[in-house]
Amino acid sequence: MNNFSATYTDQYQLSMAQVYFKKGHKDHTAIFDYYFRKLPYQGGYAIFSGLEDLLEIISKLKFNESDLEFLKLQGFDDEFLKYLKDFRFRGTIYSAQEGDVVFPTRPILQVEANIIEAQIIETILLNLLNFQTLIATKxxxxxxxxxxxxxxxxxxxxxxxxxxxxxxxxxxxxxxxxxxxxxxxxxxxxxxxxxxxxxxxxxxxxxxxxxxxxxxxxxxxxxxxxxxxxxxxxxxxxxxxxxxxxxxxxxxxxxxxxxxxxxxxxxxxxxxxxxxxxxxxxxxxxxxxxxxxxxxxxxxxxxxxxxxxxxxxxxTGDPDGALDGVYKLAFSNGKPRIKISESIFKVTLPHKKQVFRMKDENGKCIGADAIGLSQEEKITEMFHPFEPYKSMDVSKFHQEAILQKVMENGEMLISKRTLKEISDYSLSRLSELPIEYKRFNNPHIYKIGISDRLRDEREKLIKSSKQKL
Amino acid sequence: MNNFSATYTDQYQLSMAQVYFKKGHKDHTAIFDYYFRKLPYQGGYAIFSGLEDLLEIISKLKFNESDLEFLKLQGFDDEFLKYLKDFRFRGTIYSAQEGDVVFPTRPILQVEANIIEAQIIETILLNLLNFQTLIATKxxxxxxxxxxxxxxxxxxxxxxxxxxxxxxxxxxxxxxxxxxxxxxxxxxxxxxxxxxxxxxxxxxxxxxxxxxxxxxxxxxxxxxxxxxxxxxxxxxxxxxxxxxxxxxxxxxxxxxxxxxxxxxxxxxxxxxxxxxxxxxxxxxxxxxxxxxxxxxxxxxxxxxxxxxxxxxxxxTGDPDGALDGVYKLAFSNGKPRIKISESIFKVTLPHKKQVFRMKDENGKCIGADAIGLSQEEKITEMFHPFEPYKSMDVSKFHQEAILQKVMENGEMLISKRTLKEISDYSLSRLSELPIEYKRFNNPHIYKIGISDRLRDEREKLIKSSKQKL
Incomplete structure (x- = not known):
């Protein structure tokens, strides 16, 4: 069941890829973040699911002859189609473990690959992770x-x-x-x-x-x-x-x-x-x-x-039809990237990052994840992502790095677990979460913060892009 | 994409099939009705979709070696598995045309096949028709x-x-x-x-x-x-x-x-x-x-x-995750069948049936479909399915028979249409429907009636099954 055609994608991924190919951007390294903005069911947490399927599927993803013929009819260039003939995903993926409890606005998974490969897998990645996470949460x-x-x-x-x-x-x-x-x-x-x-x-x-x-x-x-x-x-x-x-x-x-x-x-x-x-x-x-x-x-x-x-x-995950997961560019061609938006809450986070879960001395979650730059090893103070005067001293907590390398050069690095193992892991992670995040009505809101270094990097990019307007 | 394993089904279909097989019921002819009970989106109509996919898929449905090995591990009998090795759907299907406007509680499709074949395809039939009809309607x-x-x-x-x-x-x-x-x-x-x-x-x-x-x-x-x-x-x-x-x-x-x-x-x-x-x-x-x-x-x-x-x-068909389509037995082993329920509205209609759409002299729908026995050619008076004193003289209307034979002996009888053709047909059928059925708020309710003969047959079965209790 895991042999998917690489045409399981949106056409614009290929249109963009053709432009990158023609302009010589095809070997530019890009980093994309996968995260969602809103918890399903007005709940207090989500269960991350779909990772193993995704990795297996993208490790085998390719365009066959009939796919390429179809794309030729869609007006794609011969040189580009020749490139697609050898297309394989050869990138690196960092991810939370499947079954973990996850929260809005912080990366659950990061893709680091050449920009064409990273774009072509976007649709299937969102499609599989959004849906399985929705249903595992239900x-x-x-x-x-x-x-x-x-x-x-x-x-x-x-x-x-x-x-x-x-x-x-x-x-x-x-x-x-x-x-x-x-x-x-x-x-x-x-x-x-x-x-x-x-x-x-x-x-x-x-x-x-x-x-x-x-x-x-x-x-x-x-x-x-x-x-x-x-x-x-x-x-x-x-x-x-x-x-x-x-x-x-x-x-x-x-x-x-x-x-x-x-x-x-x-x-x-x-x-x-x-x-x-x-x-x-x-x-x-x-x-x-x-x-x-x-x-x-x-x-x-x-x-x-x-x-x-x-x-x-x-x-069907009723009453919610979908998890609103997105895939946002954080870095490309040697530079951090950002998307400014009409809404401050939709401004993205630049750079390769790590997510740290704060735990007390008993291994219990205290209800906060902090996002830092990937080279940071520990966060001293975490800041509210959009309210600069709100911060929290987290230096005393044990900080668990959530994003681990699960694929490198297109090869899966993790060994397959049984569904029982993933489910047991999920239950154990859920048991670390205080009960107020699990109630159905007005659950406690899990805190997401950013490090001062990430905050400063984002500020710098916002300023420089505003200057250009 | 249309090569599906016959294991795309619920296990109970196979459990029941094994019992039928062992008891010598395997050649009993059964008739099942496909219909839904509630229109999606609180709307006034639905667009029937998924038929061609369904017919193509079930015409090729089979169990391969690895499927049979898996079923052996599930405790199914060797003799029965031998029977499944040669399983093909060889039944007959009567259906509304794909793209037609359809309404609750009246058959959209009827399957006539031996009871094992009819059960095994139930799940995939519901799965494909419920979903495509939901989305085509949206x-x-x-x-x-x-x-x-x-x-x-x-x-x-x-x-x-x-x-x-x-x-x-x-x-x-x-x-x-x-x-x-x-x-x-x-x-x-x-x-x-x-x-x-x-x-x-x-x-x-x-x-x-x-x-x-x-x-x-x-x-x-x-x-x-x-x-x-x-x-x-x-x-x-x-x-x-x-x-x-x-x-x-x-x-x-x-x-x-x-x-x-x-x-x-x-x-x-x-x-x-x-x-x-x-x-x-x-x-x-x-x-x-x-x-x-x-x-x-x-x-x-x-x-x-x-x-x-x-x-x-x-x-995703949001805010409705699913169409509530069901598949109900109407006839088996030479006898009409009925399901009595705690709720009168869920009592099923026995026998092989035909659905007639009432039209005026200009070919416009008058907003009523009548269900009769398959041998009826015209309905004179249609009765409310559950309120015996409500009826309507329909003798003056042109009556279009909706259910047509689309598969026989497992072979598709209809030729494939392009999606544009199906869509054009759908638009033309929708244009026959008065506007009050198309508004979003409190649309007019399309009338569904039954013939006096069907009503009498149902009464007889209800009485005899009540006597047994």
């Missing part, structure tokens, strides 16, 4: 409220087309336990699970017979859907009958599934019926338009639900 | 307000991963004119266009020099981005200088692009400067968080914008 919010319940991704049918494939991966990083998506299960080594559809029950004249056949035909992790006709009068009693028959064969019914009606009420009543029948081991799964808010409410009502199947709201 | 709404302005899809970087590929196609069906997405342009034959990024300007010490190099290096459809430093003091004056230099070489600057600030104000001021310089042919393109509401407002302010680049809100 999944993490759901995991936060779900406690020990199992969380399953049921979203493929409502996903944004093939985006659902990457959604299943990101959901695991955010703390899900499995997916219904067989392809994602296979390609990303995700536990796959599934129950049955209403259509299966409907295709029989009789619900009990349908349950029986399923228990015989697919006894492994058998989950019976109990709401096709009447949950408490028909579905649960029939499931109990089948569970008893399975017991007689030395098998165990794994769970029943509720997919409509008041899930809290039906879960409680179903639990009662199951327990009265001595089936306290049979779990209750629930699905139907779930998200972090519904699950939180169900568990606050102590609904006895053990497994949540989450679909649409997980895989 | 694009259509933007086209409705944009008048003759050119509309370009700039969304790939914020799309839900590879879903962006299909978003570009659906955008064209809804009335867009082109995309920045090179891969989609190549695979779907979409006009591709692009301008330049701020990073390009920033990579130069001087904006004018950057513009000059671009006009020389890529003079075809040259669009200059004028807001990197100061739109009216620097960007537009420099663009005018370059436009004059291009004129001297017998070339023409196509457009300038505004990407920040108050687009209405900057467009008007830029237009003035361009016109004063005798450059009234140079167009103005605008981008930055556009959607149908912002574009409507800009044009109401008579902002002189000729080209709109729409990104995030188009390709």
């Amino acid at each position: 999944a993490s919010r759901i995991r936060l409220v779900a406690g020990d319940a199992a969380l399953l991704d049921f979203g493929l049918r409502r996903a944004q087309a093939t985006g659902g494939f990457y959604a299943s991966r990101a959901a695991m990083i955010g703390g899900f336990n499995g997916t219904s998506n067989v392809l994602a299960g296979k390609e990303f080594d995700i536990p796959v699970s599934g129950t049955m559809a209403h259509s299966y029950i409907q295709s029989y004249d009789d619900e009990l017979e349908a349950f029986r056949d399923f228990a015989v035909g697919r006894p492994e992790d058998c989950v019976l859907l109990v709401d096709t006709y009447n949950t408490l009068k028909s579905g649960v009693p029939n499931a109990i009958t089948v569970a008893k028959e399975m017991e007689a064969r030395g098998q165990k019914l794994l769970a029943i599934r509720l997919d409509s009606g008041d899930l809290s009420y039906f879960a409680r009543q179903s639990r009662k019926l199951l327990d009265e029948a001595g089936l306290n081991y049979v779990k209750i799964a629930a699905s139907n338009q779930l998200d972090e808010h519904v699950i939180k409410s169900l568990l606050e009502q102590q609904a006895p639900i053990d497994i949540f199947g989450v679909g649409t709201n997980l895989v | 694009a259509s709404r933007i086209r409705l307000v944009a008048g003759d302005a050119a509309l370009l899809d700039f969304g790939l970087r914020r799309a839900q991963a590879t879903g962006g590929f299909y978003a570009s196609r659906a955008a064209m069906i809804g009335g867009f004119n082109g995309t920045s997405n090179v891969l989609a342009g190549k695979e779907f034959d979409i006009p591709v266009s692009g301008t330049m990024a701020h990073s390009y300007i920033q990579s130069y010490d001087d904006e004018l020099e950057a513009f000059r190099d671009f006009a020389v290096g890529r003079p075809e459809d040259c669009v200059l981005l004028v807001d990197t430093y100061n739109t009216l003091k620097s960007g537009v004056p420099n663009a005018i200088t370059v436009a004059k230099e291009m004129e001297a070489r017998g070339q023409k600057l196509l457009a300038i692009r505004l990407d920040s600030g108050d687009l209405s104000y900057f467009a008007r001021q830029s237009r003035k400067l361009l016109d004063e310089a005798g450059l009234n042919y140079v167009k103005i393109a605008a981008s930055n968080q556009l959607d149908e509401h912002v574009i409507k407002s800009l044009l109401e302010q008579q902002a002189p914008i000729d080209i709109f680049g729409v990104g995030t809100n188009l390709v």
Whole structure:
């Protein structure tokens, strides 16, 4: 799945590349920052996801013959197309670890490459990181409220087309336990699970017979859907009958599934019926338009639900359709670069940089990341990026450098981790974050500051560019 | 791009399929309806999209060796896996034409196939049709307000991963004119266009020099981005200088692009400067968080914008993440099937069906579709699906049968149309729809009725299933 054409890009990347090529800028080194401006879901943090896919994909990115023929029809020059024929990404990438908690306006990843290579990968980089980070963050919010319940991704049918494939991966990083998506299960080594559809029950004249056949035909992790006709009068009693028959064969019914009606009420009543029948081991799964808010409410009502199947709201990141990640030039052709904007908050940060996470003596985040120049080893005082009189002495904190080299000369330097490893890392990073950043309503705002040297460099560039106007 | 693995499905489809296989139900014919329950964007219509992709993909769908090995590890039986090795979709599909205006609760597409094949394609069918219909509808709404302005899809970087590929196609069906997405342009034959990024300007010490190099290096459809430093003091004056230099070489600057600030104000001021310089042919393109509401407002302010680049809100369908399309069993093993639900509005319609669009003598929609049994040729009276005393005499209308056979024995029966043809068809169908269904606020509700025969068949099934409880 990781063989992408380098035409997975915006046309303007190639138009600009042709100009750089013709003007002899093609070997100019450029540095770009990837960051986002606004946290999704009005939350207090995001979970960085998509890095391994991105690195694998760009390490193999190329233009094939038919791509080049198509570009010729788009008016690109022969000399430039010859250059593209040998195109490979041979740059260096510094990045936060996949699964880390990340915050707005500070670099999560930096690309250092010749300017053509750096531009051509921009679109796919934004496309993959923005989406997976959005979904891993959503999944993490759901995991936060779900406690020990199992969380399953049921979203493929409502996903944004093939985006659902990457959604299943990101959901695991955010703390899900499995997916219904067989392809994602296979390609990303995700536990796959599934129950049955209403259509299966409907295709029989009789619900009990349908349950029986399923228990015989697919006894492994058998989950019976109990709401096709009447949950408490028909579905649960029939499931109990089948569970008893399975017991007689030395098998165990794994769970029943509720997919409509008041899930809290039906879960409680179903639990009662199951327990009265001595089936306290049979779990209750629930699905139907779930998200972090519904699950939180169900568990606050102590609904006895053990497994949540989450679909649409997980895989589309609803209500947020996208993370607003951007890719901004910080350095090129030997010089720091800046973008002045109508809005001060959109002025970019020049130079190659490092991000330091401030931690106390117990390794707990204190709620601040500081951005410095890459050659700085420790920040003494961090300054508010736009309010020059606000600053904070950070000299006493342990400072963890967040951006690490993950690719060099187009080769991945990090070894592949399992999704479980990335997810465990993510949970451990989240546990270092104080609880006030994790609440859903008006979470505490994580501080982002810049070093005095970076601030001074930015000031100098703003002044010199204003003089030119 | 259309070679998909049949593992692009939910695991429960395969679990159910194994049960059908073991129980000897594998040759039972089933009929499933595809429809959605709620119009996106609180709008009055949707544009059906994704059909051709779906048919092409399912006509080639299969399990390869590694898929079967993976399924073996998931506990599926050897005999069943042997059956899957030869799996192909060999069913029949009846569908509305791609691009048609469609409405909630009535079948848009019907699948008639053996029950295993019909189940296995469910997930990919929902995945592709739900998403493309969502995006084509969004694009259509933007086209409705944009008048003759050119509309370009700039969304790939914020799309839900590879879903962006299909978003570009659906955008064209809804009335867009082109995309920045090179891969989609190549695979779907979409006009591709692009301008330049701020990073390009920033990579130069001087904006004018950057513009000059671009006009020389890529003079075809040259669009200059004028807001990197100061739109009216620097960007537009420099663009005018370059436009004059291009004129001297017998070339023409196509457009300038505004990407920040108050687009209405900057467009008007830029237009003035361009016109004063005798450059009234140079167009103005605008981008930055556009959607149908912002574009409507800009044009109401008579902002002189000729080209709109729409990104995030188009390709993610924001604020709606998904169309809620479902796939419901209507017939199997020689019998009509129904799903009773806690909510009357979710009771399904049994039997193979046809949908009739009511038109007046001028070919205009009167705002009603009636659902009948497939053998009905004309509906005399249509009944409200859930309120038995509401009915409407439709005998005097011309009745167009909407569902046509598009696939038989797994072979596509329709010939491929260009996206322009599908889009033109869509516009012509939309023009048959009275204007009150197209407004954004509280649009008129399109009537969906059922024939008396279908109503009676449903009643009979509801009664008999209630008797069993």
